[in-house]
Amino acid sequence: MQDRGTPLVVYNSLTRRSEEFRPMxxxxxxxxxxxxxxxxxxxIGNLRAYVLSDTLQRALRWKGYEIRKVVNITDVGHLVADADSGDDKLEEAARASTESVYDLARRYEAAFHADLEMLRILPADLYPRATDYIPQMVEFAAVLERKGAAYRLPTGLYFDTSTSPGYGRLAGLRADDQREGARVDVVAGKRNKTDFAVWRTEQPGERRLMRWESPWGWGAPGWHLECSVMSIDLLGSHFDIHTGGVDHRELHHVNEIAQSEAYLDDGADWVPYWLHNEFINVKSAKMAKSKGTGLRLVELVEDGVDPAAYRLWLLTSHYRAQSDFSRAAIDAAGTTLRRLRARVDGPLPIDRTQTYQAAMAAAGDEARAVVRRIDEAVSDDLNTARVLAVLQEALQNDDLPVDDRRLVAAVAENLLGLGLDEPAVEAAALPADLEATVLDMLAQRVKAREARDWGLADQIRSNLERMGIGIKDTPQGTTWEPIK
Structure with missing residues (x-):
């Protein structure tokens, strides 16, 4: 039996508690x-979801599991404002462009894959496109209608959420929950406010750019339908883990679950484990294209940032914690990355440490204790910040034999994907804007301590540490310096 180390525990959004992961x-x-x-x-805020799924994939690979992973490409069905009526996001973009809707989709799809490659995200097994699954979606929707879980309106086919006993469980909602925050769309004739479109039928005088024939008339699938259809087709009726951004937890994933369980009708939870990452914020507000705060990864690269530095910055905080983006924080992560690479200084024996069992077999007595600590950290709901802390400590431990330090670095590289064995570029001096940011944060911390707001003071310390800045309180005041 394979030794997988410490059992992997994840925070399950479905149950809102930490649970030991057990595969089907x-x-x-x-x-x-x-x-x-x-x-x-x-x-770059969108990309956090794929760093999460990649970290999960790396952790499971480390545990010795065989993995099959699917990431869908939504090229039809997602309406503006996540609604059930109005314009499709692809069609709206195409109307403002000289490209066809399909050429536009392929261009942005290629940009997505380029970003994943720059961030060292392991490839999924499949990247299915929604437009390739229209016949299967029509059949899936027809089954829902035959089972009485969906009903027709002039505007299309709608899922009846009152037929789903556990509707809204993932979001912490009840089926009859009518709170404004439920993000429901008002459509004439809907039986329940939370009912959602499975198929959207063209209206008289309307002709969509993307349209298909169906039993409910010419039209297009609803946004939620594609994920249920493609995941069941490619992974089986039930599969282990579903991941995504926390914004999907409240609506999209809720509706996926409802229609999938109605379709399967076997009384079992569709997917047992759900993992969601939090937002990247700009000035305490969610990063968003619509607000003009949607910075692209390539823009950071053009400005001299190593993409791995952005990945490192993400990994210094927990995926379930919101993070405030700043260029100063990214620069600090870049400095940390250069120092890590300088300490590693050369190729790593990565193949020998693909799994926990292999790493433990290859490690010396002292290194095994370090490998266990790394395994414990990543097993604690993918705590990559702790993995980084153990790595930094090991690389500075001159009592640890060189071969063992390099093996530890290889283990960390497999889990973190930072390119630790790439050549280190000479570290730059501390940027002036970073120094100003640090001083401002220290001033805020002084005020918090004076007000005896210890929680805020500790949070500021943690934020500084994630930026690569260590602080020390002394009788003469607080001192700070970059973490070496």
Whole structure:
């Protein structure tokens, strides 16, 4: 029996508690990750979801599991404002462009894959496109109608959420929950406010750019339908883990679950584990294209930032914590990355440390204790910040034999994907804007301590540490310096 180390524990959004991960089939894990809607370039906030799914994939690989992972490409069905009526995001973008809707989608899809490659994200097994699954979606929707879980209106076919006993469980809602925050769309004739479109039928005088024939008339599928159809087709009726951004937890994933469980009708939870990452904020507001705060990864690269520095910055905080983006924080992560690479200084024995079992077999006595600590960290709901802390400590430990330090670095590289064995560029001096940011944050911390707001003071310390800045309180005041 394979030694997988510390059992992997994840925070399950479905149950809102931490749970030990247990696959449905021994040695195999099937993962579905919600992919991009390719109506525009992805911004760096969007990319956090794929760093999460990649970290999960790396951790499971480290544990010795065989993995099958699917990431969908939404190239039809996602309407503006996540609604059930109005314009499709792809069609709206195409109307403002000289390209066809399909050429536009392919261009943005290619940009998405380029970003994944720059961020060292392991490839999924499949990237299915929604437009390739229209016949299967029509059949899926027809089954829902035959089972009485969907009903017709002049505007299309709608899922009846009152037929789903656990509707809204993932979002912490009840089926009769009518709160404004439920993000429902008002459509004439809907039985329940939370009912949603499975198929959207063209109206008289309307002709969509993307349209298909169906039992409910010419039209297009609803946004939620594609993920249920493609995941079940490619991963099986039930699979292990579904991931995505926290914004999908409240509506999109809720509706996926409802229609999938109605379709399967077997009384079982469709997917047992759901992982969601939090937002990247700009000035305490969610990063968004619509607000003009959607910075692209390529823009950072053109400005001299190593994409791995952005990945490192993401990994210094927990995926379930919101993070405030600043260029100063990214610069600090770049400095940390250069120092890590300088300490590693050369190729790593990565193949020998692909799994926990292999790493433990290859490690010396002292290194085994370090490998266990790394395994414990990543097993604690993918705590990559702790993995980084153990790595930094090991690389500075001159009592640890060189070969063992390099093996530890290889283990960390497999889990973190930072390119630790790439040549280190000479570290730049501390940027002036970073120094100003640090001083401002220290001033805020002084005020918090004076007000005896210890929680805020500790949070500021944690934020500084994530930026690569260590602080020390002394009788003469607080001192700070870059973490070496």
């Amino acid at each position: 089939v021994d040695d195999q894990v099937r993962i579905y990750s919600c992919g991009p809607t390719v109506y525009n370039y992805p911004h």
